Amino acid sequence: MTQTNMVNRHASQIGAPPRPDSLADVLERVLDKGVVIVGDIGVSIIDIELLTLRVRLFIASADTAREMGIDWWTADPFLSSAARKDDDEKRELRERVAELEQAIGNTGDRS
């Protein structure tokens, strides 16, 4: 049995229509878990860090989360800022994004 079939079988057993993983589910898996390779090899860590932060901010928006069907994420430690409605943390994340964007811009200036 394939993985997808198995998931769908469970979904049908509980009376819900088969539903593919949401983009947020997939992003949470592939961005935040697994083997992380850092150093001056592989894609620039600054780029992935920026991407991860932006994804977190994006999903921390309750409306966006609800639209994506992943509003339980607002209670996940991955998104604890949203769970606590911690505006300070969101502001820090935005500032970090700005710093990273600035850093990328500076790198570009040097080339």
Place this chain on the structure above:
Amino acid sequence: MNSAAEPLGTYGDPADECLYVYGIVENSRELPASPVNPLELIPAGRIAAVHAPIDPAELDDLSADLSEGSRLAILARRHDEIVRLLASDGPVLPVRLGTLFPDTAALRRLLGVAERHLAAELERIRGRSEWDLRVRAIASDDSVAARSGVNPSGTAYLRQRRQQRRAAVELQDSLVEALGAIDDVLAGFADAVGGSGPSKVSLSMSRAYLVADSRQADFATAATEAVAELEARGCAAALHGPLPAYSFVDVRLEAAGHA
């Protein structure tokens, strides 16, 4: 070179192909047919890295669009699909999205240094899959208020509010207790448990269970029953699995550049 390509600027012309690494597998296995790029193996002792060629420009400015159908979404779903494909035929250590190497020599150097560690990690998850269960309460104490019907005033109103609060607390306690019991049962089938357990504050749970092949069917049955029970209690519950052991691979490797 435009500014969007700068993060990969150390690799030279952005049109040059890089190696995009999806995961680490055992050296002895054959590769499945890929739905996208042809997959290739770079072996190093007992392990091998699964990669495909990619134009690094595909990773430029991914965070500009986070919607379904965006380049990020396509890349993330392709990555997940290939890792799942690899996991269907043996243990795999998923590598984080967007991991590029400029050439096979650089990848071989890293694998050579980390071979023993990665081989041990593969052995740890061999014959096991991950199941994720996410639960969130969607019922509220509004339902208690709605049942009262009329709008009382004065002492009666205050008494009703106390009753509503008491009922809401009892519902929450009951739900957290049920989540704890379900978590205990499911953990009993698992070799490892990750994520966050039942929360009385958020009335939610986001768990990952690492389950051996021999217990998959029993786990799936128990988890499916748990989902039904939680939905009957007014919760949103989502079960995903079996999955590659994403939540149980926590490896960070330092890679040197050009040796």
